[in-house]
Amino acid sequence: VNLILLDSSEIDSDGSASLSDARAVHLRTVLRVKNGDTVRVGVLGGPLGSATVVGVNADGVAVWCQLEQATPPIAAVDLLLALPRPKVMRRLWPQLSALGVHQIILTNAERVERNYFDTHWLAPDVYRPLLIEGLQQARDTHLPHVSVHRRLRKLVEDNLEALSPSTRRLVAHPQSLTRVGDALPDQSRRVLLAVGPEGGWNAFELQLLERHGFTAVAAGHRTLRSDTACVALMTLVHDALRR
């Protein structure tokens, strides 16, 4: 943990806050803070800053926050992801928020098994702590927006422009010969990256996406597991936007 995240409702108007959950345990047992120590903090959706420890006991840790640093920029990437199997989705949550994503749009596809949608890893109470874990790793404060869609076609035709307006659209397709960087000549524009299921998008899905403005790109000719592929593609998009 490189940052302790607080909700703005937890901080009093004078900057004081009392932590009593896993964050307090981390401060006490991993960082072993004592009165007068300072730790990096951030407010969800807000600025970064530092907190001075003003009290430590078995019930929790009291801190006094000075939120004098800027709010981090909003990530320039949205992700449209065909729902992977539950174990992979669990692994992806913290990695996605650490890499930096504004919006995670989960969708069905032919090669997504229907029962994947029943997993508890799609419950907000379950994935929220995992997203926060990634934010705390990467020192970000913006919790990604998450939405789950059961029908790809309806999503692409009716909802996508409102969800991810004016983004440059890329679809990962292992057979493409276009490198991610070559498909992103304009670094000022936000990106919507579509990543398919383990077996890939089918021909209809790929056509649907291309008809709606998605350019096919590849992270190389090797077939990767979907979590590795997702990290690889997000990395290439962020790198291209940083040139």
Next chain:
Amino acid sequence: VNLILLDSSEIDSDGSASLSDARAVHLRTVLRVKNGDTVRVGVLGGPLGSATVVGVNADGVAVWCQLEQATPPIAAVDLLLALPRPKVMRRLWPQLSALGVHQIILTNAERVERNYFDTHWLAPDVYRPLLIEGLQQARDTHLPHVSVHRRLRKLVEDNLEALSPSTRRLVAHPQSLTRVGDALPDQSRRVLLAVGPEGGWNAFELQLLERHGFTAVAAGHRTLRSDTACVALMTLVHDALRR
């Protein structure tokens, strides 16, 4: 699994082979092969090809191999990795071989805990199946070479040039402003990428590496978990070599 890997000793001179381990179980229960079906195969360290199923029963699967395709190229990247904690190392093995690495050189560093070296994930019998899992995912046949070194300084001063000769050397350092692609102008040269422990290389280690020809690069300004960082950096190196 996108490829079934065999050892050359398993294949008779007429191309026939009998599988009775996890590969046979995969063929029978996941791919549900029957006589006459063909599956993609490869020989460890050798060519790719196809195999025709000629017998299926509870004991195993008999196949007839035609290894008529080329041997895949050797990966152009070597990895020098400060040993991560056991759980992370376990996760990395299949991802590294899937991404493509010729050599995995594991080392100590100040911020590596000594007991990490005691993990069973460093036993060849334990990591070999994980490396093969990644090769079968990515359709590669070259098992990465693995070596474990307890002293970083001795490794860098005495052994590295023999282990990874004439490679362009990069060291991941979050504070660097150099993008991986900008540090690799010459795509014809192999790369040795050094990735530090969770808390980073210390100042002495970084100096030691820079004195021995390593250029500091970063995958961005965000601090990533070491497995995510490793996948991100390997991706950027491969991408730069593919321009």
